[in-house]
Amino acid sequence: MKIYILSAEANLYSTRRLVEAATLRGHQAQVVNHTKCHVMMEQGKPQIIYQGAALERPDAIIPRIGASVTFFGTAVVRQFEMLKVLTANSSQGILQSRDKLRTMQLLSRVGLAIPKTVFAKFPKDKEVDDLIKRIGGTPVVIKLLEGTQGLGVMLAETPQAAKSTIEAFSGLKANILIQEFIKEAGGADIRAFVVGGEVVGAMRRQGKEGEFRSNLHRGGKSTVLELSQEEKMAAVGAARAVGLSVAGVDMLPSARGPLILEVNSSPGLEGIEGATQKDIAGKIIEFLELSLKKPKNV
Incomplete structure (x- = not known):
C-alpha cells in the first residue's frame, strides 16, 4: 500500500511514528507537505502538483492538518477525495472538528453529554449576566472558536471578569463560546x-x-x-x-x-x-x- 502522510513537519513525533508504523507493516510511506501542494483542476482531471510534478495517486492518505492551515489543508484532502483515495479522516470531518461551535451543535443533536455552552455575538453586560445564570453561574470558561492546545481558553472567576474578557474579544471581533466550569x-x-x-x-x-x-x-x-x-x-x-x-x-x-x-x-x-x-x-x-x-x- 502506498500511503501519503500529509504533514508540514516531517520531523514531528507523530509524523515519524506513522512513517515507521507503515514501513514496519510493509507499506510505502511518504511525507507530503500539504502546504506546498498545488490543487490543479481541469475538466475531468483533478491533480495535485507537488515539487514540480503531478503526485502519483496513493492508496490512502493520513491528514495531519494544522489548525492555522485548515482551509487550505482540507482543500488538498478534498482533492484526494476527488481522486477516490481513502483518507483516514474526511475533509468534512476535519472542518467540523475545527469549529468548536459546530462540534458542540453536533454532539448536542445526537444526545451526547456536554458542558452547558452558549454562543452569542458580542453580548452586552446585561446579556452576559443572563447567559452566565443560564449555564450555572461563575466561574465560566471562555473559548475562542478556533483555539488549539489550550490557547484561547480562559477562566473567568467573576461576572465582572467574564464581562471584561468578552468585551476584549468583542473589540477584536473574535467569536467565542461561554461554557460552564466543571469544578x-x-x-x-x-x-x-x-x-x-x-x-x-x-x-x-x-x-x-x-x-x-x-x-x-x-x-x-x-x-x-x-x-x-x-x-x-x-x-x-x-x-x-x-x-x-x-x-x-x-x-x-x-x-x-x-x-x-x-x-x-x-x-x-x-x-x-x-x-x-x-x-x-x-x-x-x-x-x-x-x-x-x-x-x-x-
Missing part, C-alpha cells in the same frame, strides 16, 4: 484515542498546579487510564457525530458522567503512546488496511 474535574480531563469506531488508548491529563487547563503543551501530566463503558461509548459516539475515523476525544469527568469537551482530527501521538505504551500509530495503519479490504458497497 469537580479538578483541572483534569480524559483524552480517548478513537480509531475506526474503537477506543485504542486513553489517558488522564492533569493540569499543573494553579492551571485549570490540562493540555500537555501547557505543562500537564499524563497517566494511562482504563475507561468505563460509559466513557468508551461517549468517545466513540463523539467521533462518529463529528465524522472522524481517527480522533482524540477530550472529556471532563463530572458528577453527571463524562462530558465531551472537544474532538480533535489530528491528535498527537507522543502523549498517548508514552502514557499507554501502545502502538497507536500501528492501529491507524491497521485501520487503513482493513478499510481498503472492505467491499466498495459496504
Whole structure:
C-alpha cells in the first residue's frame, strides 16, 4: 500500500511514528507537505502538483492538518477525495472538528453529554449576566472558536471578569463560546484515542498546579487510564457525530458522567503512546488496511 502522510513537519513525533508504523507493516510511506501542494483542476482531471510534478495517486492518505492551515489543508484532502483515495479522516470531518461551535451543535443533536455552552455575538453586560445564570453561574470558561492546545481558553472567576474578557474579544471581533466550569474535574480531563469506531488508548491529563487547563503543551501530566463503558461509548459516539475515523476525544469527568469537551482530527501521538505504551500509530495503519479490504458497497 502506498500511503501519503500529509504533514508540514516531517520531523514531528507523530509524523515519524506513522512513517515507521507503515514501513514496519510493509507499506510505502511518504511525507507530503500539504502546504506546498498545488490543487490543479481541469475538466475531468483533478491533480495535485507537488515539487514540480503531478503526485502519483496513493492508496490512502493520513491528514495531519494544522489548525492555522485548515482551509487550505482540507482543500488538498478534498482533492484526494476527488481522486477516490481513502483518507483516514474526511475533509468534512476535519472542518467540523475545527469549529468548536459546530462540534458542540453536533454532539448536542445526537444526545451526547456536554458542558452547558452558549454562543452569542458580542453580548452586552446585561446579556452576559443572563447567559452566565443560564449555564450555572461563575466561574465560566471562555473559548475562542478556533483555539488549539489550550490557547484561547480562559477562566473567568467573576461576572465582572467574564464581562471584561468578552468585551476584549468583542473589540477584536473574535467569536467565542461561554461554557460552564466543571469544578469537580479538578483541572483534569480524559483524552480517548478513537480509531475506526474503537477506543485504542486513553489517558488522564492533569493540569499543573494553579492551571485549570490540562493540555500537555501547557505543562500537564499524563497517566494511562482504563475507561468505563460509559466513557468508551461517549468517545466513540463523539467521533462518529463529528465524522472522524481517527480522533482524540477530550472529556471532563463530572458528577453527571463524562462530558465531551472537544474532538480533535489530528491528535498527537507522543502523549498517548508514552502514557499507554501502545502502538497507536500501528492501529491507524491497521485501520487503513482493513478499510481498503472492505467491499466498495459496504
